[in-house]
Structure formats: structure tokens, C-alpha cells
Amino acid sequence: MTPGEVETIANPFAGPLRNQRRGIRSALVSAFKLVALACVAFAGVLAVQHYSRVWLVHRYTQDLNQLPTDQRIARLLELSTLGGPDRNDAAMPTIVAALTDPEPPFAQAAWRILQQAQDDWALLSPSRSDQKHRQLIRLIGQQADRVPADRTAWAAGLVQTSLDALRRSGKDDDLQINRLALNTLQRLNESGASATVTGDGDTTVEGKITQTAAAPTPLRIVGMSAPLPIGNDWAGNVDDAAPNSIAANTDEAANQPAQASARPIQAQDDTNLQAVAPETVHLKPVGDTPQIVAVAKATPPTSAVQTTSHLVQSPLEAMDIRTVVQFLADPAPETHDLAEAELRRRQWSDSKIELADRLVSGPVSARLELIDWLGSQSKFDPRAWLLLLLDDTDARIRHRVVSVLKTVNDPDVQDRLRKHAASESAPEIRSLILQ
Structure with missing residues (x-):
């Protein structure tokens, strides 16, 4: 090597720089592989979860x-x-x-499960809740033609509840869902309107007996093409008519052939009124009729002695607290005021009366929120308030009350729930109590 031939001399820094670039490249490749592996594993977990639920549903059904x-x-x-x-x-x-199952108890259980699911969706995120409501509307639309006529009100109520939830969230601008819901309600309406009830209590659709009314069923939806006339042309429900108006409308009803086969008139005391056959009256001369005259001693009129031991200050005085509180939900203002006065007579404050009124009346959603608020209270004992709703007529209220009371560590409350299970009509609530 001669002086000046630099290219023949090895660079002492070339090796470390080359190794450093190779190390960065390998680190990036390893990081990319790790991220890809994590994504594949996460997708695999989601797929396993989804298909495992699908497999379980298939095995259960x-x-x-x-x-x-x-x-x-x-x-x-x-x-x-x-x-x-x-x-x-x-x-x-x-x-x-x-909902289309031939057994009414099984269909009723499905209806109540869907009602509870709609309440539970309020706890989800707004987007997920809207997605669940849209899914329910689509599924009911697929089954609308197969829903029996005596259950159309159940399906229509579920659709209307989902539409209200979408409207409250501001996501009711989906034209496809709105058209599907309207079409579903129209088909359910037509199915409910085509059902008639025979005298034996059988549900008949287009002349064929489909099911005997053995279980409590909802009111059917009846489509009206024109409003009912105002006046005496339409007698309305005879059960709600006054006794004097029944006799006045008898002659008009007899002259109308369309109403000749109507159901028998039934009075308020469940006494069937039957037409009396006319009888011929033969008048006899006065001389042929024996006359009997009875003479009695005249006595001054006296007032009968009546006992006053049964009189009380209020008609609700002999009732327990639970019954009096339930009267607060009565739509008649007189009954509501009477129950409120009775609670004041029992030293109830205005705040307690207002809370009791909100618990037994008002929309179901507001009552459910109030029950959740009572369950989270630590300043006072909410058990007495919750036990008041254990016999509520709405199954959703009873289900929420039982769900809250099941978390209470009180032997008396648990014993009360077990006793209530014997009289509970909803199978899902009874199963929740016995868990």
C-alpha cells in the first residue's frame, strides 16, 4: 500500500453503524408482528364469544x-x-x-322478558340502545303476520315503546325504521281487527276458532275508519250505561236487525236481563171480582232504631296502609282526595304523601327511576316503601322491586319475598325470587 491510497483502508465506524440500522429495522418488524398478532388474537376472542353464544342458543332451542x-x-x-x-x-x-307460540303462558313470558329488556337498554350507551331498539322493531316486523290476534296489543306496545325511546334520543329520523314500524303496526292492527269473540268466549278469526281464552290476554287493537257517532244512535257499552237508559234504548235496539244478534245485556251486578214474553190480560167485570177489605188500627209513624257502632270517620279507616296508598293511584279525584285525607289522619307528612303518590301513580319509567333512587338511599330505610310496591299491577314494577329487595341482607325481607312467590303470577319474577 502506498501513501494516499485511502480506499484500501477499512473504515472503523462502518461496522457499528451498519449493525445499528439492522437493529432498528428488526425492532420495527418485531413490533409490527406483535401488533398484528394481538389484533388477530382479539378478533379470535370476539369470534369465539359470538359463535359460542350462537352455539348455546342453538343448543337451548x-x-x-x-x-x-x-x-x-x-x-x-x-x-x-x-x-x-x-x-x-x-x-x-x-x-x-x-310471541307466536301456541301456549299463552310461554308467549306471555316472552312478552314480559322483552319489556324488561327495553328497560335495561336505557342503561346502555345511546348508540347501543338505539341499535337494540331498531333490532327489536325489525324482528317484530318479521313476525307480525304470525302473531295471534289476541296478542297484537303486546307486539304493538313493544314497537311503540321502542319508537318512543328512539324519539327521546333524537334518533327518530331513520325513514327505513319509521316505515317498517308503521307497516308493522298496520299489520298488527288488521290482525287484531279481524278477531271476534263468540258467546262461549272463543277467539274466532275469519270464521275459524283458533284459541280459547284460557289466560289473561291484552285488549285487541281495533281499527276505526270513521269516528263513532255522537248521540243516541250508538248505545256504547251497555255495562256502563245507566239503568234508566237501558230501558229507553230497548225499543230502538229491537227495531234494528243488525243488533238482533248482539250479546245479552249485563247489568252492574252481573244479573243477566232477559226479555219477558208478553202475556194476555183478561179483564173481568167488577161484580165477578171478590173484594176483601182489611181494617187495621192506625199507628203513628215511628223511626226505626239504627245502630251507630259501624260508623267511622272515613271509609278507608279500617284498611291497612298498603291499601290506602294504592287508592292514591285511583283516577277519580274524589277517591284520591279521600286516600290523601286518610293518610293525613294517620299523621303522614306532606312529603311522605307526595312520595307515596309518585310511587303508585305516574309513568312506569318515572316509577322505575324512583325505585332505583330508593334502593340507593342511605339516609333512611327504603324497605317499607319498596314492600308497598310488591303487589303492584305492573310486572315491570314488581320485577324491579324484587331485584332491589334481593340485595337486602334482611331475613324478614327474604321471608316476605318467599311468601310472595307463591302468589306471583309472572314466572320470571317467581324464578328471580327463588334463585
Whole structure:
């Protein structure tokens, strides 16, 4: 090597720089592989969760029709809890299809499960809640033609509740969902209007007997093409008519051939009124009729002695607190004021009366929020207030009350719940108590 030939001399810094660039490249490749592996693993977990629920729904519904009614209801309750309110999409078609089941108790259980699900969706995020309501409207639209006529009010109520929820969230501008809901309500309306009730209590659709009314069913939806006339041309419900107006409308009803086969008139005391056959009256001469004259001693009129031991200050005085509080929900102002006066007579404050009034009356959603508020209170004992609603007529209220009381560590409350299970009509609430 001669002086000046630099290119033949090895660069002492070339090796470390080359190794450093190779190390950065390998680190980036390793990081990319790690992120890709994590994404694949996460997608695999989601797929396993989804298809596992689908597989479970398939196994639960495989022999569902061969089981007794109680076991079918219990299995339907288990289906509704798969994944919680946010992850039970796979079970929703089966629950909605149960509304068309031939057994009324099974269909009624499905209806109540869907009602409870709508209440639970209020706890989800707004976007997820709207998605669940849209899914329910689509599923009911698919089953609308198969819903029996005596259950159309159940399906229509579920659709209307979902529409109200979408309207409150400001997401009611979806034209496709609105058209589907309107079409579904119209089909349910036509199905309900085509049903008639025979004299034996059988539900008849288009002349064919489909089901005997053996279980409590909702009121049917009847479509009206024109408003009812005002006046005496339409007698309305005879059960609600005054006794004097029944006799006045008898002659008019007899002259109308369309009403000749109407159902028999029934009075308020369940006494069937039957037409009396006319009888021929033969008048006899006065001389042929024996006359008997009875003479009695005249006595001054005296007033009968009446006992006053049964008189009380108020008609509600002999009733317990629960019954008096339930009278606050009466739509008649006189009954409401009477119950309020009785509670004041029992030393109830205005705040307690107002709270009791809100608990037993008002919209169901507001009452459910009030129950949740009572369950979270630590300043006073809410158990007495919750026990007042244990016999409420709305199943959603009873379900929420039982859910709150089940978390109370009180033997008396748990014993009260077990006693209530014997008289509870809703199977899902009874199962919740006995868990």
C-alpha cells in the first residue's frame, strides 16, 4: 500500500453503524408482528364469544318445543341472560318468535322478558340502545303476520315503546325504521281487527276458532275508519250505561236487525236481563171480582232504631296502609282526595304523601327511576316503601322491586319475598325470587 491510497483502508465506524440500522429495522418488524398478532388474537376472542353464544342458543332451542311449559319458560329466561343486556343479540330472534307460540303462558313470558329488556337498554350507551331498539322493531316486523290476534296489543306496545325511546334520543329520523314500524303496526292492527269473540268466549278469526281464552290476554287493537257517532244512535257499552237508559234504548235496539244478534245485556251486578214474553190480560167485570177489605188500627209513624257502632270517620279507616296508598293511584279525584285525607289522619307528612303518590301513580319509567333512587338511599330505610310496591299491577314494577329487595341482607325481607312467590303470577319474577 502506498501513501494516499485511502480506499484500501477499512473504515472503523462502518461496522457499528451498519449493525445499528439492522437493529432498528428488526425492532420495527418485531413490533409490527406483535401488533398484528394481538389484533388477530382479539378478533379470535370476539369470534369465539359470538359463535359460542350462537352455539348455546342453538343448543337451548334444539328441543325447546318438546319440554313442558315451566321448563320452556325457565330456558327462555336463561336465553335472555346470555351475555347480559348488551350481548344477547343471538337470543333476541328466539324470544321474539316466542310471541307466536301456541301456549299463552310461554308467549306471555316472552312478552314480559322483552319489556324488561327495553328497560335495561336505557342503561346502555345511546348508540347501543338505539341499535337494540331498531333490532327489536325489525324482528317484530318479521313476525307480525304470525302473531295471534289476541296478542297484537303486546307486539304493538313493544314497537311503540321502542319508537318512543328512539324519539327521546333524537334518533327518530331513520325513514327505513319509521316505515317498517308503521307497516308493522298496520299489520298488527288488521290482525287484531279481524278477531271476534263468540258467546262461549272463543277467539274466532275469519270464521275459524283458533284459541280459547284460557289466560289473561291484552285488549285487541281495533281499527276505526270513521269516528263513532255522537248521540243516541250508538248505545256504547251497555255495562256502563245507566239503568234508566237501558230501558229507553230497548225499543230502538229491537227495531234494528243488525243488533238482533248482539250479546245479552249485563247489568252492574252481573244479573243477566232477559226479555219477558208478553202475556194476555183478561179483564173481568167488577161484580165477578171478590173484594176483601182489611181494617187495621192506625199507628203513628215511628223511626226505626239504627245502630251507630259501624260508623267511622272515613271509609278507608279500617284498611291497612298498603291499601290506602294504592287508592292514591285511583283516577277519580274524589277517591284520591279521600286516600290523601286518610293518610293525613294517620299523621303522614306532606312529603311522605307526595312520595307515596309518585310511587303508585305516574309513568312506569318515572316509577322505575324512583325505585332505583330508593334502593340507593342511605339516609333512611327504603324497605317499607319498596314492600308497598310488591303487589303492584305492573310486572315491570314488581320485577324491579324484587331485584332491589334481593340485595337486602334482611331475613324478614327474604321471608316476605318467599311468601310472595307463591302468589306471583309472572314466572320470571317467581324464578328471580327463588334463585
